[in-house]
Amino acid sequence: MLRPALQGAVAVLLSIPVMLILIFVWLPISLPLWLAVWWSTRALPSRGSLSAPSSGHPMETRPRGWLFCYITCLALSWHYSIRLWALVARPRVVFVVYHNTIHTLASFFCLHTGRMMARCGLIPDPVDPALPWFLGLGLISCGPDTGLGLVVGLDPVLDTTSKEQLTQLPACAQRAFPFAKAIAMAGRLPGLVQGATGAALQAPMVDGLAGTVFAMEETVHALRARLPEAKQKSATVAILGGGGFIGSRLVRALATPPAAPKAAAATATAQQPGADGVGAHAEILIPNDVIGYERVIALDLRYKEREIKDRILYTSDPADLSAADIVLVITASGEDAAQYVEHARAGQEWGDDTHPEMGHKVLRAMAAKGVNVHKAMAARSAMTRFLPPLPGWPVGGTPGCLLMALVTAETGRMWNGCGAAAEGCRGKAAAGAEEALPYSEFQAAAKSLGFKAMLVPHKPYLA
Known part of the structure; x- marks a missing residue:
């Protein structure tokens, strides 16, 4: 197995042809189509109009066809490059995040690029929950060979997310990353997914509670x-x-x-x-x-x-x-x-x-x-590092849900359902045999990993 740094280098080299093909082949072919789409919808801007911007900000107008096409290529290049990287590097840890403002989106793209993508309709503001965008490479270290992880934006608008979308989220993540040993979900996602499915999360999904x-x-x-x-x-x-x-x-x-x-x-x-x-x-x-x-x-x-x-x-x-x-x-x-x-x-x-x-x-x-x-x-x-950094988190800071995923990936044990020192819980080892895994063991494992x-x-x- 390649070392994490070498995996990343190989993935980057393989992603370059994908980006070149998208920019120099897909762009000229699709340009007339996108120009036609822009022309047909120019009178129906979703946030302002070309003649009278709603707030005076230059990005309140709908971008012209060529700009729409250009931003689309950049977004798709980033998206498929990271997908290719995931197939090559086989990350052991995946971190599913969500974001509901253009400013948190700017942590993964520059502010103006993110705003243009939103105005183009690629990533609406708030971001469309139906689009599984790969937002960043997480340089996540936990043990000698955990190495690389992934930051994925799958379900950002929690209050408007349908039960069907929440139910499908675990299966979607597992299909996209079949080699992951632990998949963590940020914030309220674990609770919402369990509420939608009516069942506890199963490996490799972690609930983040412990x-x-x-x-x-x-x-x-x-x-x-x-x-x-x-x-x-x-x-x-x-x-x-x-x-x-x-x-x-x-x-x-x-x-x-x-x-x-x-x-x-x-x-x-x-x-x-x-x-x-x-x-x-x-x-x-x-x-x-x-x-x-x-x-x-x-x-x-x-x-x-x-x-x-x-x-x-x-x-x-x-x-x-x-x-x-x-x-x-x-x-x-x-x-x-x-x-x-x-x-x-x-x-x-x-x-x-x-x-x-x-x-x-x-x-x-x-x-x-x-x-x-x-x-x-x-x-x-x-230090656990993310590239680009997570919104509001300093270098080295690790969310509790991701912490649990890192410990799970390193130990091969699942602590879903554990959350208080007085409680024992039922978990499964990597081999599938049931055993009691008390919270005290999770504490010891987390501390041993630093x-x-x-x-x-x-x-x-x-x-």
Whole structure:
């Protein structure tokens, strides 16, 4: 098997003839056709008109036929070159991303090229979910020969995506990349796909749950290390969004140390997500003799009443936030944190794992109160790199869903369904034999591969 660097070089060399054929052969043949299409539709621009642009921006007009043809060739050249690369390099890890604005699209293409592609109708704004565009080569390293991965834009407009499209997404990804050992889906895609199919994801698709919980758990530990030494052993942590799918599992993981022996444990009650998205009670184990977090606050506006179960406080009252030393925000949007600013206090350490992240206004208000806010993510000692970079992620930053795929590809084991330290789960090894794979084993595997928390100051602080 070729080394990853050599695979990439061979793929690039093979892609050059494809690009030349598309540009110099396909372009002249199709030019009259595209000119005719442009002429027939010139009076029906989708975003403005040629004579009266809607916003005054030059790209608000529909491009002329030759420009439409040129951009089409560039897009198809990129698309099929990466498809050819995938056949040659056989990436072991595939990362399916989505994007819903032209500015996130600009992370994969230059802004003006992306805008022209949108105006041409190739990639509408928001991007057409029916078009499987290969957006970037991910230089992903995990172990000696994992080497290369792929960033694929398959399903960007989540709120308008049909159930049929979501159902077909796993099969589509597996057909396109039959050699992949792990296929990760970004953000909300795993939950939406499982909701559409009514079943758990099967290998090589990963649900990302264990990776996300691991990344956030490590982030909380890293934030605790920033507290004064006297406070570290008795710190209280608050999870904003603690009643959600990820939040409820993270609360259990923080309240229950992963290596706790059952013989030294006492029974406690935690909450697991119910049909309405808010937790329902379930028994877990919490050791009696562990020195960890004084209390875990699960703060979610969907909770109906305030209650304390051992170390876990379930509440919807923002005032309870003032008791926390560490705050992790995992709500649907960073702007959700605005309603908690007045209850934040100086010296608190905040981690932001929202997408879209906290805005400038919220961050300035936090800074004025003496609160330290960091982007929360995981990183690897041998940096994970993307070319082009993922939107909003610094060099080395690794999303939790991709982290799980990298660990899966390296170990050959599947941890779908694992997400809390107190839970065991059923998984399958690469050979197909069933075995119990507890979350603690995933933690050990991720740490052995060098994954740990990465705290990055928000850009508004640097502006």
